[in-house]
Amino acid sequence: MAHTWSLKYIRFVGYFLTKIMKSIYRSVQVDNSIILKPNSFYYPTTGDLSPTSVINNLAEECPVLYMLTHRSYADFLIFAYVCFYFNLPLPSIAAGIDFLSLNQVASLLRACGAFFIRRSFKNSNDLLYWHTFRAYVQTQLKGGERPLEFFVEGTRSRSGKFLYPKIGLLSIAMELYFTSQIPDLIIVPVSLSYDRTLEEELYAKELLPPKFHPSSGTKPKETTKHLFRGAQSILAQDYGSVYIRFGEPLSVKEICDNLNIRRQYSLEPRENTLNSPEHLDFVNQTAIKVIEEQKSLLVISPFTLFSLYVLSKTYLDSVLDENESRIFQLAETLSDLHSLSLLIDQNCLSHVVNKRSFEDEFIESLKIHNKLVTYNSEKSLDVMIGNPLVVCQMRHYSNQALQLMIEVALCCYTASYNEYCILQDLLSREFIFTQIGNHQSYENYVHCKNLLNEVTIDLLAIQVCYFVDCYEKIIDFLKTYSSPFLSVRELIKAIHNNTDVQLDVIQNAMQLFCDKGIVSRTENVVNLNNLLSYNEQIKTLYGKCSNFCSTRPEYILKPKLEKSKKQQTEGAKSGTKEKATKMGAFLDKPKLDKQTSMGTGNGLRYGVSSMQGWRLEMEDAHCAVVGLPHGLEQWSFFAVFDGHAGPRVSAHCAEHLLDCIVQAEHFRENSLAENGAINDIDVETVKKGIRDGFLKLDEKMKKLPEVESGEDKSGSTAVCALISPNYFFFANCGDSRAVLSRGGKAFFSTLDHKPINPTEKERIQRAGGSVMIQRVNGSLAVSRALGDYEYKQVEGKGPCEQLVSPEPEITVRKRDLETDEFLVLACDGIWDVMSNEDVCDYVRYQLTLQSDLEAICSSIIDTCLHKGSKDNMSVVLVVFEGAPKVSDEAQKKDNELNALLEKKVEGRHSLALLVLYLTLCAPDFMHEELVAKNDELSVSGIMQTLSYEDIEDLPPGGGLEGKRSVIEAAFFRLKPSKQNQWDGIE
Secondary structure (H helix, E strand, O other): OOOOOOHHHHHHHHHHHHHHHHHHOOEEEEOOOOOOOOOOOOOOOOOOOOHHHHHHHHHHHOOEEEEEOOOOOHHHHHHHHHHHHOOOOOOEEEEEHHHHHHOHHHHHHHHOOEEEEOOOOOOOOOHHHHHHHHHHHHHHHHHOOOOEEEEOOOOOOOOOOOOOOOOHHHHHHHHHHHOOOOOOOEEEEEEEEEOOOOOHHHHHHHHOOHHHOOOOOOOOOOOHHHHHHHHHHHOOOOOOEEEEEEOOOEEHHHHHOOOHHHHHHHHOOHHHHHOOHHHHHHHHHHHHHHHHHHHHHOOEOHHHHHHHHHHHHOOOOOOOOOOOOEEEEHHHHHHHHHHHHOOOOHHHEHHHHOOOOHHHHHHHHHHHOOOOEEEOOOOEEEEOOOOHHHHHHHHHHHHHHHOOOHHHHHHHHOOOHHHHHHHHHHOOOOOOOOOOOOHHHHHHHHHHHHOOOHHHHHHHHHHHHHHHHHHHHHHHHHHOOOOOOOOHHHHHHHHHHHOOOOHHHHHHHHHHHHHOOOEEOOOOEEOHHHHHHHHHHHHHHHHHHHHHHHOOOHHHHOOOOOOOHHHHHHHHHHOOOOOOOOOOOEEEEEEEEEEEEEEEEOOEEEEEEEEEEEEOOOOEEEEEEEOOOOOOOOOEEEEEEEEEOOOHHHHHHHHHHHHHHHOOHHHHHOOOOHHHOOOHHHHHHHHHHHHHHHHHHHHHHOOOHHHHOOOOOOEEEEEEEEEOOOEEEEEEEOOOEEEEEEOOEEEEEOOOOOOOOHHHHHHHHHOOOOEEOOEEOOOEOOOEOEEOHHHOOOOOOOHHHOOOEOOOEEEEEEOOOOOEEEEEEEOHHHHOOOOHHHHHHHHHHHHOOOOOHHHHHHHHHHHHHHOOOOOOEEEEEEEOOOOOOOOHHHHHHHHHHHHHHHHHHHHHHHHHHHHHHHHOOOOHHHHHHHHHHHHOOOHHHHHHHHHOOOOOOOOOOOHHHHHHHHHHHHHHHHOHHHHOOOOOOO
């Protein structure tokens, strides 16, 4: 059982593991911070919050458990390597006894900290083994030499979903705290996500019914021969990236909240408390908390959404041949996938993590999964939907996405709260639900569903329909199975052999039916009365499934974006067309006209630029004032307001917020020293004045006629900077952001107010709301804003305690006239595609090339547009004396880069002309096709080609997109006919 931990062997294994990982993975990305609650009692929640610092500090206080997700055999190897690389405490690893058959490999694993345990202790009479195992694990933890690593799910998830937790090991560990043998126990949830799972094909063969594949339904034994054969097959393949995230550490002491549970253990015999229902329920709830935290840490690629999309669209297709395939068009597919992605926390999406556009990330994921999908040059996707192995593998990936939006999917399938509860109960072993039968949660999920378009609703409903259909088939089989069976395992095998249901669904169904007394483990019989009674309860779900599938809308098979004649007429009049989606409407073509301005004074220069972009209307506003009234001539004020649901509130804020601040009683209460310099006491007074100004404006806007009548329901975020001769006063309300560059780097930035932030979420919940799909009550994406009065109507709560608060977060920074370079204020249309560092690097680069601040701001907006931003965009750039100056050397390098890019465009064009020339030598029937190929040459095509090249000295932070204007100019000089057809973006 015991490990033989040895650093020598760990280094030996690590050397070869590095070689293997580099050959199959593009990267292993580890989150560089851990989010801690403000009330953490071990140490402050500021400072170094890297996993190395946090976990090492925790390990000094009490025992630590690493609880990992389990999707692959690679999990514990990769995580152990990450611990070694980042100087984290190396864990002892609980591994299955199956690995002992690997001979020498098992000895190496022991030396790396692995100890081997039985898969299950149920129905085991070996009490000696049980007590030895329990004592060994507890000794490991009490000794505190190393953390303990194990998987809360107990085994690998073949289906891609989280499995119901196995609590045996966790129960043994928590017993130490309950019996006062340790002061606390810290659980660190860890999520490992893969672009592509190593065992994807192996899992499919295990889960498929035997009639679909000769080796289906069997799990290969863990032997050295199979290990090396498997390693040989994967070494030449591309498995994408691995994402490792550390969750917020959970303190068992904090979860218990008091010592009552310890008193219970002191008063009762040990054998009574360890297996008591109360104890097991508490441990199970803790395991659920861990899984919920792990779920929030997942990273999923667009391919998981594509798998869900394909399986929904082809669910009822009659497939006659194993080689039969389905074709999907890239443009239509991307539109529907984007709608699905809005239901998932943006931090869980790989394109956000990798800072790429959704389309680019999707195309990259297709390259990784080229065994399942063929991506054609005509921008079509070919899926072998007739191959059961392909379908089962895609089910593995679709489940990863579905589990993150399952509650909304249930609402898409059901029509009432009662049906929702029945369905939750039926699928309680398929998916981990934190709240079953909660009416308030149901209302919130219904609200989310109502924001979706019809295509997305039906895609999700069909996913639920698949599981209901599987359970109906299992129950139909059990109705005919009246004879006793040898064991539940034999019954599962019988269902697997005689139906087309996957093994994982059958196993989950048997767990559910055993819990409900439908299947008896002791008597080995199916209780037909209980079965028929339960079948009667859920019969409505079958009818709904059959009815839904038989009347499935045509757009599920072939998406259409049709409009009524009235809508088409209105669109023609306005010159714009709205995409058929409820969650964020876009134009067919972006509006590229910019509103710009600039000014100087008080030792600074500023430039402003804003653009409507893809949105139906411009909802942003801004304010720039140099020299304030009421004796504050040496003060300046800059602000950006990002409106939503209309432009009324943002425009009003831009016009009146400054007046409300400078007229606030606290702001004018204390006299300012000469030249605007203020002492420390006055800093607090100014902060109070700014806060009062925000609250006063929010209160006054309630009385605007269109707001009071309910006609206007708009709101706006706000980010402001008051600049005195000695101080910066930053005020932020929402997710617009200000970033200060000092000494060549991003020195300070305001923090976005998102509903998922712990303090924001806590306030929302105290006000009776909820946070779903990163939104307040599933709707609003920010937790603080001006306006949005429908979220500010909770009785008994003050203005700053509502679901959405108008209170700004105010930060003061002292000015440094020598090193302060510039300040950027912008809406989230900028920050969604460029990080703080990207923007600062790009601005710094532009300042060495030109002094026109309007042009620099416009260049930032254009770069963000080409990086994929779909939002309104506004930028205010304030430049100080310490900013970089225009440099002849920088201009020379930039001119050389421009010349290089123009030469590359010309080379691409020459290649196209050669193709056209060769057309003359081709047979007549090929002429039309070759000419068309030549005509396809576009700016986007050239950009994509150049993105694969290693081009030096591209604009830092902007990359190739920062030079798109140069590439466009060169392209249109060579093909002027294309410029007339061009609308500013492709």
